[in-house]
Amino acid sequence: MQLNLSLAKRVTRRLAVRRAPEFHTFASREWVLCPSERARIPPAIHLPGAIEKVRALSPWRNWDTERVLLAGGVIDHAASVAREISNVDLAGAFLYRGAAKLQPGFGEERWFGFGQDLGPREELDQVHLMTSQSGSHFFGTLMLDDMPLGLIPRPEDRCIAMVSKSYVHEAGYRALLGLPRPREVHHARIRRLVCYTDFAQNSFKQARYEQLRARLRAALAQDPQRVPSLGVYLRRGIGGEPRVLVNEAELERSLQALGFDILDPEHLSAREIAERSLDARVVVAVEGSHLSHAIFSAADQASFLVIQPPDRFALAYKEYTDRVGMRFALAVADPAPGGFTVALDDIHRLLEQLL
Known part of the structure; x- marks a missing residue:
């Protein structure tokens, strides 16, 4: 050797x-290439009592950063x-x-x-x-x-x-x-x-x-008669850290009834995901890397509604939505055997605000 x-x-x-x-x-x-900058950001959209349900942050995040992202105000960019x-x-x-x-x-x-x-x-x-x-x-x-x-x-x-x-x-x-x-x-x-x-x-x-x-839009052959879906739900799958939404099937049925498209990235190509999420007004998903499937395809001024595991809270994607003029909402889930659950009423109330 x-x-x-x-x-x-x-x-x-x-x-x-x-x-x-x-x-x-x-x-x-x-x-x-770009000097440090200071910018003003909007607060995160959430229901009363949501943040009190947070038990722990993602190991990659800290409260000093998350508090500013939650409350909005002035933020420094390196x-x-x-x-x-x-x-x-x-x-x-x-x-x-x-x-x-x-x-x-x-x-x-x-x-x-x-x-x-x-x-x-x-x-x-x-x-x-x-x-x-x-x-x-x-x-x-x-x-x-x-x-x-x-x-x-x-x-x-x-x-x-x-x-x-x-x-x-x-x-x-x-x-x-x-x-x-x-x-x-x-x-x-x-x-x-x-x-x-x-x-x-x-x-x-x-x-x-x-x-x-x-x-991305230039690469997709867009049908001028195509009507974008109201929103998409991105399944997390099993490829990364386990974050199991126990009542995911119930949530998907509820979102489908509203006109959402349910996407399973593990079984779709990048082109298929991009085509189906193109110009979606709302992106819903459990917090995690799979949210990036929609960052280039979601509509201008779209909204991200992120379901936060109570023991792995992270606002990384709010940094992105703040930068590109999109809105960011969050719902904190509740612990449950085998993972966590999200109250469907919370999701519907947040969607009413976003839509």
Whole structure:
């Protein structure tokens, strides 16, 4: 088995300097794509007593952020920044430079086995990295972060991707959005790497969301006589963290009676999902990455009604709806054996407000 020399060199240098510097501090060049911004956002729509039912947040969220999103008001958006870093080693999911490391990709850091798993080391000149740590781990952030990231480089720039989770719908959405996935590199020495900090929901991100929404519509052969559905319900399925809505069948029947289309992404292609959710006025779903199936297809000024598990509350998608001028409503579910239930009366009352 071959030793992971990139990791070994990084550990040696870290011991020598007795610290682990941030990867971005090695940038030889840095430029701001969008400065930090301050914006005013609307409050989340919810019924009285809903927030009191929350038992715990998602492990990826914090109350300081959620309180501002709930109440509305002024929010700060970080800058989007590009950096060029020289003499970077890429090995699997990790980047190494001196005593620093960064994990944009998906996978564990290993000392041995790299000769068999990664192949010979490539020598690359200047490349732009199109993989983010969040996008390589979660489908939702692949759509919210990595797809917009693909619009930043110029056509002549050489782009690469790093190892990521396998997403069933990624290729389909990339085809619809005109964003072919860059070549995946497993093992390389990179003379000049351009990488991006682009998580913030700033105006630069908004402009690219709008571009992707336009691309999606241009890619779909739309029937001019087609009447969009009132709304769609997106089933979560069993692919991610278990979040079982025990009375889902009852909720679906109730929504169908109102004219909603029930979509099961696990059994539909990206094109089928996009066509059926195109210009839907309301998107209803349990909180989770599957909500991203509708971010580019829902109508302008659509509403998202998100059913929140009581022990995994998260307002990540309100950050998106606030940015693109959509409305965000939430219903907090109640614990139940095997998962949680949502009061249908709560859903109907919220839909009355949204419609």
